[in-house]
Amino acid sequence: MRLMQIAQRADDLDRAAEFYQTLLGAPPRARFDPPGLLFFDLDGVRLLLDRNAPSALLYLRVEDVQAALDRLGEGVEVVSAPHVIFTHDDDTLGPAGHEEWQAFVKDSEGNTVGLIAFQPRV
Template identity: 75%
Template sequence: MRVRLVQIAQHADDLQRAADFYTVLLDTPPSALFDPPGLLFFDLDGVRLLLDRAAPSSLVYLHVENVHETLERLEGLVEVVTRPHVIFTHEDDTLGPEGYEEWQAFIKDSEGNTVGLIAFQLP
């Protein structure tokens, strides 16, 4: 049996505010809204991101093309928790593309959840 990730739930008090924020972050509109009961969905390349009033907060890491450019696009919308920095360079392809640096930054979304941003760049 093959197991794959289907959905990630994240807490959101204000679905419209969360929709506005994640539309800018993900550069795509929501794929579905069911209110009531208070469920907002985005499609992350086949994995559903569910923003739900009843969900607990979780730490979600999102792949972006460039961490610095993403933060520039979000300027004024987010609190930057940790500025972009290199975590490590991948010596093989076990956790990322071989030879690439993994850049990470952390932000607070519109609902107060911490979100990790990850980009892979050649040194």
């Protein structure tokens, strides 16, 4: 079994499309309006932005948390600045010998999005 799709609330599809295209560095894969559905590809998992979906807490893996924040620009609301949340001594939940960095932002629709990156321990 593997994750196929995750849905996130988006009241304004144009605004959400701009935010997620900037964050993900890729355009939407499909749009159906009506009924108000916008899809992005997350390495084989569909991200559905839907006017009728509840808010979800997404955690997206990025290469560098600070670079992702910089790409989003000064207008993005940072809920929690980049910080090390955990150091992986083994590979149970992440690559051994790496620090797990996280930050949280609000997307264009008011949903919280977590950004995660693994950096070699210094």
